Every structure is written in structure tokens, then in C-alpha cells.
Amino acid sequence: MRRTVFPHKVLPWLLLAPQLAITLIFFYWPAAQAFRQSVLKEDPFGLSSTFVGLANFRKVLSDPNYLNAVQVTVVFSLLVAFSALAIALFLAVQAEKIIRGKGFYRTLMIWPYAVAPAIAGMLWLFMFNPSFGTLAWPLRQLGIDWNPLLDGDDAMALVVAAATWKQISYNFLFFVAGLQAIPKSLLEAAAIDGASRRHAFWTIVFPLLAPTTFFLLVVNTVYALFDTFGIIHAVTGGGPGKSTETLVYKVYNDGFVNLIMGDSAAQSVILMVIVITLTAFQFRFIERRVHYG
Amino acid sequence: MAESVQNPMAPSGLSRTMAHFWMVLGVIIVAFPIYYVFIASTHSVQTILRPPLPLLPGPEAAANYGEAFSGGVGRIGGVSVWLLLGNTTLIALGIAIGKIVISMASAYAIVFFRFPFRMACFWLIFITLMLPVEVRIQPTYKVMVDLGLIDTYAGLILPLIASATATLLFRQFFMTIPDELLEAARVDGAGPWRFFKDILWPLSLTNVAAIFVIQFIYGWTQYLWPLLVTNSNEMNTIVIALKKMISFADADTPWNLVMVTSVLAILPPILVVVLMQRWFVKGLVETEK
Numbered sequence: 001m002r003r004t005v006f007p008h009k010v011l012p013w014l015l016l017a018p019q020l021a022i023t024l025i026f027f028y029w030p031a032a033q034a035f036r037q038s039v040l041k042e043d044p045f046g047l048s049s050t051f052v053g054l055a056n057f058r059k060v061l062s063d064p065n066y067l068n069a070v071q072v073t074v075v076f077s078l079l080v081a082f083s084a085l086a087i088a089l090f091l092a093v094q095a096e097k098i099i100r101g102k103g104f105y106r107t108l109m110i111w112p113y114a115v116a117p118a119i120a121g122m123l124w125l126f127m128f129n130p131s132f133g134t135l136a137w138p139l140r141q142l143g144i145d146w147n148p149l150l151d152g153d154d155a156m157a158l159v160v161a162a163a164t165w166k167q168i169s170y171n172f173l174f175f176v177a178g179l180q181a182i183p184k185s186l187l188e189a190a191a192i193d194g195a196s197r198r199h200a201f202w203t204i205v206f207p208l209l210a211p212t213t214f215f216l217l218v219v220n221t222v223y224a225l226f227d228t229f230g231i232i233h234a235v236t237g238g239g240p241g242k243s244t245e246t247l248v249y250k251v252y253n254d255g256f257v258n259l260i261m262g263d264s265a266a267q268s269v270i271l272m273v274i275v276i277t278l279t280a281f282q283f284r285f286i287e288r289r290v291h292y293g
Numbered sequence: 294m295a296e297s298v299q300n301p302m303a304p305s306g307l308s309r310t311m312a313h314f315w316m317v318l319g320v321i322i323v324a325f326p327i328y329y330v331f332i333a334s335t336h337s338v339q340t341i342l343r344p345p346l347p348l349l350p351g352p353e354a355a356a357n358y359g360e361a362f363s364g365g366v367g368r369i370g371g372v373s374v375w376l377l378l379g380n381t382t383l384i385a386l387g388i389a390i391g392k393i394v395i396s397m398a399s400a401y402a403i404v405f406f407r408f409p410f411r412m413a414c415f416w417l418i419f420i421t422l423m424l425p426v427e428v429r430i431q432p433t434y435k436v437m438v439d440l441g442l443i444d445t446y447a448g449l450i451l452p453l454i455a456s457a458t459a460t461l462l463f464r465q466f467f468m469t470i471p472d473e474l475l476e477a478a479r480v481d482g483a484g485p486w487r488f489f490k491d492i493l494w495p496l497s498l499t500n501v502a503a504i505f506v507i508q509f510i511y512g513w514t515q516y517l518w519p520l521l522v523t524n525s526n527e528m529n530t531i532v533i534a535l536k537k538m539i540s541f542a543d544a545d546t547p548w549n550l551v552m553v554t555s556v557l558a559i560l561p562p563i564l565v566v567v568l569m570q571r572w573f574v575k576g577l578v579e580t581e582k
Binding site: 003004005006008009011012013015016018019020022023025026027028029030031033034037087090091094095097098099101105106107108109110111112113114115116117118119120122123124125126127131132133134136137138165168169170173174177197226229230233234248251252255256264265268269271272275276279 | 308309311312313315316319320322323324326327329330333341342343344345346394395396398399401402403405406407408411414417418421422423424425427428429430431432433434435436440451452454455456460472475476479484485488510513514515516517520521532535536539548552555558559562563565566567570573574577578
């Protein structure tokens with residue numbers, strides 16, 4: 001606790017005013033509206049609305065299209081989070097062994113972080129589009145019937161690849177930092193006891209990395225759920241045939257393209273509950289890891 | 294670094310060579326999509342449309358880039374590439390600087406003053422982390438319409454500059470400033486502005502640089518928000534314009550210009566990250582999130 005402070009009473013409010021105004025107008029008010037609309041039903045002309053309790057939620061949760069979106073989201077997020085973590089951890093472990101040239105590799109590894117998700121999706125579409133994609137071409141030469149514009153599984157593979165690619169940079173930097181924080185003496189002790197490097201990795205390094213991995217798992221899940229909207233919107237538009245329609249894409253599509261308000265609000269509220277749960281997880285963990293002064 | 298003679302866990306020569314091999318493979322996979330679009334931007338449409346694409350830059354670089362900058366992009370998307378780059382730069386800078394200014398102001402108020410509801414204000418800002426645009430799309434859009442912010446730069450920037458992350462970081466950093474420093478400053482008669490300008494700001498520069506990089510990237514790569522709050526092509530960011538160019542893709546799409554536009558959309562944020570790497574990595578890993 002700080003002993004010395006400035007005595008002003010009005011100045012701090014002036015300093016806080018811009019941020020508070022923005023949060024109230026653009027965050028809290030709309031969030032409250034989402035809650036309100038989620039329990040209302042508007043008449044077809046949008047003139048009046050009646051309270052319908054949880055009817056919108058019941059409707060959303062029994063809608064096969066919504067359940068499809070839930071399934072797509074789960075598959076997509078698991079694939080993205082797992083691949084992005086596994087590849088980044090593998091590369092970070094390799095980078096740790098290297099003495100010369102570490103900085104050079106790191107510089108090249110962080111590029112995708114700066115690429116917008118929508119553009120990441122387009123880059124992968126350029127490479128893999130069935131008509132002139134250079135990497136789709138060998139697939140076809142091999143007789144593989146590859147067409148992400150028509151086949152749902154191919155489309156999923158493409159958006160997963162683009163989303164994973166973009167997230168490797170971020171995970172790599174965290175794993176490198178995590179690995180550097182592991183005391184070398186532990187590994188030396190293991191070696192004296194005759195442990196192989198592989199054995200030492202799974203019994204010492206990997207468990208000690210658990211906090212980093214867990215933190216990244218939450219961040220990657222949030223990323224896969226929310227930040228990949230651009231990839232899906234730019235590459236597949238949720239298709240073909242809703243095979244890549246995630247929850248966030250659907251909430252956008254229902255609210256903006258199909259203009260179904262009550263449903264869209266109920267979907268927003270469900271998403272809000274998901275984010276709150278994930279963020280709470282994340283900060284419980286951070287509280288334990290970081291010691292605030 | 295302690296050399297490997299005594300350390301039995303240090304990688305052997307072979308293992309180190311393998312490590313280089315995997316890193317090179319990893320870097321190729323990570324960098325290839327970016328290299329590919331760059332290569333494509335230096336070839337003619339005919340070459341791009343006839344796979345496989347050559348792996349080396351082609352002869353059309355000057356022609357493609359020249360055409361893109363002298364109105365070629367405007368003929369497809371209706372807006373010149375200069376305006377697209379200008380819009381995106383303005384938004385990215387507006388968001389990055391806006392976030393730094395209002396977050397520093399909030400953190401300064403919370404740490405260096407005492408007033409009622411001080412911590413309530415902090416939590417109010419902090420909880421916005423749990424309310425991303427995606428979960429409040431529809432009502433936020435309505436607020437934007439009511440305030441007349443559709444198709445304005447203010448509409449593209451203002452709602453995105455609230456920042457729980459940056460406020461949290463500055464608060465933590467300000468709390469590490471020793472009491473003695475503030476006492477000394479006050480004995481010398483410094484008010485809040487003098488203390489900030491002469492002492493706190495110079496000490497904060499590393500943190501400011503770190504946040505600037507992360508938020509500049511955040512602003513440059515925005516997608517859903519500009520999609521929602523702009524209708525006019527004049528307000529397009531380069532990312533949105535690229536998406537529009539591709540969705541009208543048909544046999545006549547000038548793919549060479551699409552590739553040039555992609556390179557221009559990717560390059561500025563990559564330069565920022567690479568050139569400010571030291572602060573970026575520090576900011577990302579130490580403060581997250």
C-alpha cells in the first residue's frame with residue numbers, strides 16, 4: 001500500500017473519465033442490452049416486445065443448426081489448440097538446444113503474429129485453392145480429391161491449418177520463456193541419476209512447464225473461439241453447408257445477415273458465459289504464478 | 294553461457310544438428326505462406342494461374358507494384374491502395390496511442406490518488422476483458438448507429454481503445470515506483486503533472502514501447518469491428534478491402550494485384566514486430582494478458 005499520494009479529489013476522476021465513459025457506453029450498456037433482449041421476443045415489425053423468459057435459450061439450444069455450430073466449434077478449437085501447442089512446444093524445445101542462431105530463428109518465427117487472421121486465412125487459401133493453389137496441385141497429382149470449396153472436411157482442415165499457423169508464434173515465445181525458467185541443476189541431477197534426455201523431458205521439463213502450458217491452453221481456446229472469426233469469414237463463410245460455422249460466426253450471421261434478434265442475443269449471452277468462465281480460469285492461474293508487488 | 298563439457302545434459306553435437314534441422318523446417322513452414330504471396334506478387338496473372346508457382350521472384354515485380362500504386366487496386370476495389378494504407382495506419386495508430394493514453398491516465402489515477410470507489414473503478418475496467426465485441430455484437434452496433442458513429446474514424450477507433458490489459462500493466466508498473474520518489478518530488482513542490490512528465494513517463498518508456506507494438510498489431514489486424522461499423526468503401530481498411538477483392542474473384546480477377554495488396558497488408562505490422570522485437574517479446578511474455 002502506497003503511503004504517499006497526491007491530495008487531489010477531482011483530478012483522479014477526470015483522469016479516469018475517458019476510459020470509464022468508453023467502457024460504460026460501448027461495453028456495459030450493450031452487454032446489458034444483450035441480456036435484456038435474450039429474454040424478450042419482438043413482434044415481426046420490431047414495434048413491441050414481450051417477456052418470454054428462457055424461451056429464446058430453449059429455442060437456440062434445441063436448434064439443430066446451433067448444435068451443429070457447437071460441434072464445429074469444439075472440433076475446431078480442440079484441433080487448433082492442440083496443434084498450435086504441440087508444434088510450438090516441439091520447436092521451443094529444439095530452440096533451447098541451440099546456442100548460435102537462436103535470435104535468427106526467433107525473428108522468423110514471430111512473423112505470423114503480425115498477420116491479420118483474415119489474411120492468414122487468405123494466404124492458406126491462395127496456396128491450397130483447387131484451381132491454382134501451388135500446394136493443392138501436388139495433392140491432385142497424387143490423386144487426392146482436394147477441394148476445400150466443396151468438401152466440408154477439406155474446408156475444416158484448411159481453416160484449422162491457417163488458425164494454427166497464426167498461433168504458433170505466440171505459443172513459441174511463451175514456451176521458450178518457460179523453458180528458460182527451468183533450473184538447469186534439476187536436469188543435471190537427472191543426468192547424474194542416469195536419466196535419458198527423453199525421459200528427463202517427460203518427467204521433469206514437461207511437468208515444470210505445466211503452468212505455462214495450462215495458461216496457453218486457455219489463451220489458445222479463447223483465440224480459437226473468438227479471434228478466428230476473420231479466418232472463417234474470409235475463407236469459407238461458414239460453409240460449405242455449415243461445416244465450418246462456429247458459434248461466433250453464427251452469432252454474427254444470425255444477428256447481421258439473417259436479423260434474428262432474440263436468438264442472436266441468447267447466443268451472445270451463452271458466449272459471454274463461456275468467456276467469463278475461461279477468463280476466470282486464466283486469472284486464477286495468473287494470480288498464482290505472478291507475485292504482484 | 295557455461296559450456297557443455299561438465300554439463301552432462303547439454304545437447305551433443307548430433308542432437309544440436311538435429312535441432313537446427315527441425316528449426317529450419319519449422320521456420321520454412323512458418324515463413325512459407327508469407328514468402329509464397331511475396332513471390333506471387335512478382336509474377337504475371339498467367340503465371341499465377343498455372344501451378345506450380347516458381348519458387349523465385351519473377352520479372353513482373355516492378356510492373357505489378359507500379360500498377361497497384363497507380364490506380365490498379367482502385368479499379369478493382371473502388372478505393373486507391375494509398376487510401377487503404379492511410380486508413381489502416383490511422384486506425385492502428387489511433388488505437389495504439391489511444392489505449393496508451395487512457396490506460397496510463399486511469400492507472401495513474403488509481404495508483405497515485407485516494408478517492409471513493411477507487412478499486413471499483415479498477416474492476417469496472419478490468420471486467421471488460423470478459424466482454425469482447427463478439428459477445429455483444431448486435432447491441433453495440435445499435436449504440437454505434439444511435440451515436441451516428443457508423444462510417445466514421447471515431448467509430449472505428451473509440452470503442453476499441455478501452456484496455457483492461459494496458460491498464461493492468463501500467464497499474465502494476467506504477468506500484469513498483471518507490472514511495473520515496475514521490476515524496477522527494479512533492480518536497481520539491483512537484484504537482485501531479487510535473488511528477489508524471491519528469492519522473493514517471495521517462496521510467497515508463499519500455500512499457501509504453503511494448504504496449505505500443507502489441508496494440509498497433511491489434512489495431513492493424515482488426516476485422517469484425519470494421520466489418521460491422523463501415524459500409525462505405527472509402528472507410529475500408531486494407532484487410533477488409535482484400536477480402537472484398539477476393540469475394541468478387543472470378544476468371545478475370547487480377548490476381549497479381551491481389552497478391553501485391555496482400556503483401557502491403559502484411560508488411561507494415563511485420564516490420565513493426567521485427568524492428569521492435571525486443572520490446573514486443575518483453576511486453577507479450579511478461580505482461581500477458
